[in-house]
Amino acid sequence: MEDIKAYIESGILELYVLGDLTQAEKVQVEEMASKHPEVKAELDAIEASLEYYASAHAIEPTEKQRHRVLNSLLITFSDDNNFPGRTVDHTPVEDNVVPFNSPKTVNFYKYAFAACLALLIVSVVALLNVYNRLQDSNSTIASLNLQNQRFSNRVNLVDRQLSVFRDTSYKFIKLQGTPHSPASAMMVAWSPVKKKVVIDMATLKLPANDKDHQYQLWAIVNGKPVDLGVFDAALADNEDADMKEMKEVAVPQAFAVTLEPRGGSVNPTMDQMMVIKAI
Amino acid sequence: MSKKHKISLSEEELILALRHREKVGAEALYDMYSASLFGVISRIITDEAIAEDVLQETFVKIWHSFSSYSSEKGRLFTWMVNIARNLSIDKVRSKDFRNHNKNQELENNVTFIDEQKNTVYKPELLGLKDLVQNLKPEQKSILDLVYFKGYTHVEAADELKLPLGTIKTRLRMAIQQLRKNFN
Numbered sequence: 158m159e160d161i162k163a164y165i166e167s168g169i170l171e172l173y174v175l176g177d178l179t180q181a182e183k184v185q186v187e188e189m190a191s192k193h194p195e196v197k198a199e200l201d202a203i204e205a206s207l208e209y210y211a212s213a214h215a216i217e218p219t220e221k222q223r224h225r226v227l228n229s230l231l232i233t234f235s236d237d238n239n240f241p242g243r244t245v246d247h248t249p250v251e252d253n254v255v256p257f258n259s260p261k262t263v264n265f266y267k268y269a270f271a272a273c274l275a276l277l278i279v280s281v282v283a284l285l286n287v288y289n290r291l292q293d294s295n296s297t298i299a300s301l302n303l304q305n306q307r308f309s310n311r312v313n314l315v316d317r318q319l320s321v322f323r324d325t326s327y328k329f330i331k332l333q334g335t336p337h338s339p340a341s342a343m344m345v346a347w348s349p350v351k352k353k354v355v356i357d358m359a360t361l362k363l364p365a366n367d368k369d370h371q372y373q374l375w376a377i378v379n380g381k382p383v384d385l386g387v388f389d390a391a392l393a394d395n396e397d398a399d400m401k402e403m404k405e406v407a408v409p410q411a412f413a414v415t416l417e418p419r420g421g422s423v424n425p426t427m428d429q430m431m432v433i434k435a436i
Numbered sequence: 437m438s439k440k441h442k443i444s445l446s447e448e449e450l451i452l453a454l455r456h457r458e459k460v461g462a463e464a465l466y467d468m469y470s471a472s473l474f475g476v477i478s479r480i481i482t483d484e485a486i487a488e489d490v491l492q493e494t495f496v497k498i499w500h501s502f503s504s505y506s507s508e509k510g511r512l513f514t515w516m517v518n519i520a521r522n523l524s525i526d527k528v529r530s531k532d533f534r535n536h537n538k539n540q541e542l543e544n545n546v547t548f549i550d551e552q553k554n555t556v557y558k559p560e561l562l563g564l565k566d567l568v569q570n571l572k573p574e575q576k577s578i579l580d581l582v583y584f585k586g587y588t589h590v591e592a593a594d595e596l597k598l599p600l601g602t603i604k605t606r607l608r609m610a611i612q613q614l615r616k617n618f619n
Contacts (some may be wrong), residue, residue, distance in 0.1 A: 170606035171611055174510070177517040177588050189511060193563050206582065206614040208472070211517060214584070215471035223466055230462045337476055361476040375440045 164189065165199050175205045183218045207329055253330075318357075318400050326350040332412055332432035339365065341431045345374075345412050346400075354380040354385055354403040363390040366416060375425050377435075378407035383409070387421040443465040447512055454502050466495065468512065473520045477583040490527050494520040525586040538606035571618060575610035578603060 171434045172178050184421065191196045195429040265370060321327055328350040334341035341364070344357040366372060374385040385403040415425045443464040445453065450468065464586040472490050491554025497519050505515050571579070581587040581595065593603045 161579045166608070168608040171607050172589060174514055175582050175589075175607075176521065176583060191508075200510060202615055203611055204514045206611055208511065208513045210579070210583065210614055211472040211476055211513070214479070215475040217471045218491060222474075222491060223470070225488075226466055226470070226492050228461055229492055229496055230499045231459060317485075376497070398591060 161193055161195055165196060167239075170196065170200050171203055174200065174207055185226040231386040287343055288319055295398045312400060320352060321346055321355055324348065327355075328436075330412060330434050330436065332414065332434040334432055335430050337428070338431045343414065345407075345434075347409070347412075349408070352407050354406055356388065356401050358388075358399050358401055361390055363414070367391050369419055370416050371419050371421065372414050372431065373421045373425065374403055375413045375415065376406040377413065378406065378409055380410075382413070384421060384423070385412075387417070387419075409436060444468055451505075451507060451512060452500075456501075462499065465498065469516060470495075472513070476517055476520050476584060479580075480521070480528060480586060486527065487524075490520070490524050493523050497523065502505045521586045526529060543579060571610055571613055575606050578606045579610040582607065 169178070169182070169186060173183060178186065186196075187198075192202055298388065327346045328349070330345045330347060331343060332343045342362045343358075344360050346355040346357065346413060347353070354374070354376070363372060369388040371391055373387045376385050377384040379385075382404060385406060388401055388403075413425065414431045415427070416429040417426060418429060443460065444467065445460075450461060450464050455463060473494055474487065477490050478484075478487045481490060494516070498516055500518075504511065506579070509515070552611045578596065579584065579591055581592045582589060587595065589603045589607065590600065592598075593600045596603070598606075
């Protein structure tokens, strides 16, 4: 009996309640408590006082915590397969979910695929449309460029003609057809100041020459014929016919044109004289 | 705070309800013990959010390991307060918490908490605070260190620079004093 009293007073029971004993010591205390009702009663009394001590220091957690804690308990509670009452309710719920979900997903992908296909077709049509329009635009630009080119050529030409006509130093000499070719005629512009000779291809009236022959312009200087260059009459009808600049001559007494073999001759073939005009 | 919803069962009823994992058992468990357990946790962990986390962990652990509780080994609250204290101490010693750097000086905690928080008033505990104040300061400091701070009596002896025997005696005297007041 004395031993028990000493045991109780040693303070080991307090440490037991406070959770401050090793596993072996705990087992020993539990053994003592089951053997001796006094020890058990003492333990109860210590526990009760410490529980009261804790409630004297209690702090009420917020109301929010109650929901949070109870939710976390009850969620794990329903997931717990050890709980027999729940498993019965659990299975049909799962069965309901699966067939409901699966057609929905299939439908979704079906519609998504159809939508993608439709979008692809629309895109291809739109792309073809845009491609055609691009082709049209390209050909329009090409033809506009060509027109522009022709127009600027024409402007250049007219510009050159105008520069001749405006220049007051030019004299315009009209060459008359000879008895050999009475219908022939042509205009020669000659500037005594610049010594330049220009023929007007647009008003040229000469029979078209063949491949082996060319017309040759001559100036008669001091009774001798001087070569002023060759030209073709083939382009005479051409709208784009140019003013053609010939070789220079200072003081001609007359201009004449003869038909010569291609490349021209040193001396004019007099019986092939087409037009002539003395100044 | 309304207290009309609170559920209270006798300890036997509660243990039975918890064994059967009934919802009412969980609710009664919380309503009956959350304040006391939160009081213990809050004295170890001053950060309120972390203390609330530990409170939740404590109840989850109680709920899940309830089968390991045996009423022959002692009162339900003793078992639960050990779980709460151990989880709190684990948290305080975790790297996570130390980085948190909000710890207070240990000695100040208990009174600090009491000043800071509105502790609960229950009619049956009216005047209890005064009774607790009857404890001699040296008894109270040892009891608080071990009960609320989770010190072992060896660590408490070290902290207070007292021989182990004295610590044990004072602990016992403190609890004796409490018993005298309550009974």
